[in-house]
Amino acid sequence: MHSLAYAANPPVSTASPTLDLLQVVLALLAILALIIGAAWMAKRFLAVNTHAGTAIKMIGGINVGGRERVLLLEVGEQWVVIGVAPGHISTLTTMPRQTIIPGNNESPKAFSAWLKQKMEKGHA
Structure with a gap:
């Protein structure tokens, strides 16, 4: 019976919508920074000579x-x-x-x- 009362009344978030939005934006910026960093490292350290073997x-x-x-x-x-x-x-x-x-x-x-x-x- 106790689980039924919990399902009917889910816990309410005490965080403000502004704080939630800030967390989402920061998470997206962190992911974007990781992607850019990985691309930079790949370009720098995994450079492929596309002209190898040309005459x-x-x-x-x-x-x-x-x-x-x-x-x-x-x-x-x-x-x-x-x-x-x-x-x-x-x-x-x-x-x-x-x-x-x-x-x-x-x-x-x-x-x-x-x-x-x-x-x-x-x-x-």
């Missing part, structure tokens, strides 16, 4: 105009210098694969000097 690797590039670029690509044991403009890609030259020394600040200057020499040689 072409970009070594570097430089803008030479508003929408024009010169790119240095590694294809097998060759480096290919290409010019890229809207609607047009052309091979400028090829050369044997080089060794890049990390932290060497002269590499871009040497490359730009080499490129300038090749461009002048082509126009002469």
Whole structure:
């Protein structure tokens, strides 16, 4: 008989509706923070190299105009210098694969000097 009286009169919550809403919002924010944290960790620690096994690797590039670029690509044991403009890609030259020394600040200057020499040689 006692259980029947309890079913007819359920316990009344003494918490205010504002406190209940605050708890729900905080729980949702905690879950959202966990999802964002898990996504960040997955991106940082489980990074997959999507370019693994590709035959072409970009070594570097430089803008030479508003929408024009010169790119240095590694294809097998060759480096290919290409010019890229809207609607047009052309091979400028090829050369044997080089060794890049990390932290060497002269590499871009040497490359730009080499490129300038090749461009002048082509126009002469």
